[in-house]
Amino acid sequence: MEAEGKTELKLRDCEYRVEKGDLNSNGCFVLDKPTKISGQGRGMTTLVGFGLWIKGNYGIVEIEELTIKGGRRYGLHADRGMKVITRGCTVEDCQWSGVEADGANHYANDADISCDNLQVVGCGMSGVCAQYRATITLSGQGTSIQGNVTDGDSSYYGLKAASQSNIHLVHPLTKEQISTHNGGGGNWGGVRNIKQVSK
Numbered sequence: 001m002e003a004e005g006k007t008e009l010k011l012r013d014c015e016y017r018v019e020k021g022d023l024n025s026n027g028c029f030v031l032d033k034p035t036k037i038s039g040q041g042r043g044m045t046t047l048v049g050f051g052l053w054i055k056g057n058y059g060i061v062e063i064e065e066l067t068i069k070g071g072r073r074y075g076l077h078a079d080r081g082m083k084v085i086t087r088g089c090t091v092e093d094c095q096w097s098g099v100e101a102d103g104a105n106h107y108a109n110d111a112d113i114s115c116d117n118l119q120v121v122g123c124g125m126s127g128v129c130a131q132y133r134a135t136i137t138l139s140g141q142g143t144s145i146q147g148n149v150t151d152g153d154s155s156y157y158g159l160k161a162a163s164q165s166n167i168h169l170v171h172p173l174t175k176e177q178i179s180t181h182n183g184g185g186g187n188w189g190g191v192r193n194i195k196q197v198s199k
Contacts, residue, residue: 008038009036011037011038013040013044014046016047017048017050018049024053026053026077028052028077029050030054031052031053031055032056033056033059034056035061036062036063036064037062037064038064039064039065041065042065042067042090042119043090044066046068047066049069049070049072050071051073051075051076052076053078055080055082056081059082060083060084060085061082062084062086063076063085063086063089064086064087064089066090067089067090067091067092068089069090070093070094071094072095073095073096074096074100075091075097076113077097077099077101078102078113079101083113083114084112084113085114085115086114086115086116088117088142089115089117090118091121092119092121093121093122093123094123095123095124096123096124096125097123097125097129098121098123098126099113099127100126100128100129100130101131102131102134103131103132103133112134112136113135115138115143116139117140117141118142118143119144120146121144121146121148123150124149124150124151125148125151125153126149126159126184127145127149128158128159128160129156129160129161129162130166131161131162131165132164134166136166136167136168137168137197138170138178139169139199141173144178144180145158145178145180145182145187146158146181146182147182148183149184150183151183152183154184154185155184156184156189157184157186157187157189157190158179158182158186159178159179159188159189160185162190166195168196169194169197170196170199171197171198175191
């Protein structure tokens with residue numbers, strides 16, 4: 001993809017793996033330019049054994065209709081100011097957090113990650129985590145954050161919004177509706193920073 005200078009990648013209905021030498025130290029494939037990756041649907045197109053790490057100061061990364069499974073650390077991690085949009089994605093069985101935004105608003109005022117119909121299941125740490133002045137926006141009635149924090153650490157939650165960070169739930173979503181059966185500290189932490197918003 002990088003060698004051919006592609007900015008849009010359409011994946012087939014199969015499993016994809018990446019050579020270890022093409023991953024960063026967190027076991028993730030790095031996207032540092034505006035990019036769109038489209039699969040054939042969750043459970044049909046699956047990225048196996050690695051996550052996606054989005055970094056960069058401008059532009060949009062779009063990821064849609066696929067599953068990220070078994071990431072060595074994160075499923076989807078975004079830092080700096082690149083805006084990330086996901087649609088119809090599942091993140092499951094990652095060793096660390098499923099979806100995490102980290103400090104991107106030091107570079108831009110836009111939401112760090114916007115997820116429509118996101119499912120995060122069975123990750124070791126928090127299912128969805130916003131920290132260091134980041135924002136994650138969740139929308140869509142198919143949204144489900146359940147069975148995460150499998151390592152049992154009470155400092156992690158199904159939904160975790162650290163100080164100065166926000167998780168926005170687009171009406172009619174509520175934290176009670178979407179975040180269930182998570183271990184560790186429970187279904188949500190940083191409750192004052194988890195807010196229902198209008199679209």
